[in-house]
Amino acid sequence: MDRISALRNVEDALADFESGEADLRATERRVVNVLRTYATEFEDEDLSVYRAEGTEPAEGVVVAAESESQARERVAERLDSDDSAFELRELS
Numbered sequence: 001m002d003r004i005s006a007l008r009n010v011e012d013a014l015a016d017f018e019s020g021e022a023d024l025r026a027t028e029r030r031v032v033n034v035l036r037t038y039a040t041e042f043e044d045e046d047l048s049v050y051r052a053e054g055t056e057p058a059e060g061v062v063v064a065a066e067s068e069s070q071a072r073e074r075v076a077e078r079l080d081s082d083d084s085a086f087e088l089r090e091l092s
Helices: 003-019 024-040 068-079
Strands: 048-054 062-065 086-091
Touching (some): 024 062, 048 068, 068 086
């Protein structure tokens, strides 16, 4: 899924919410699914997508970065913790 398609899908989800065709929970699920699909299909020559696996709150955090070390830094910044609580897996 490219960026434009992802944005259109999010826009459609918001429109359904605004019109009353979907509630907040359904809209959230739809938007999260769009983002997950976008992240797992992310293609950029300089960036890769990494997912943190480990203890909460690191589990499931996904970041795009140029290297595993940069991804580790980005996850740690989001968690405001050291990097010992999680491992990284590159998504392809």
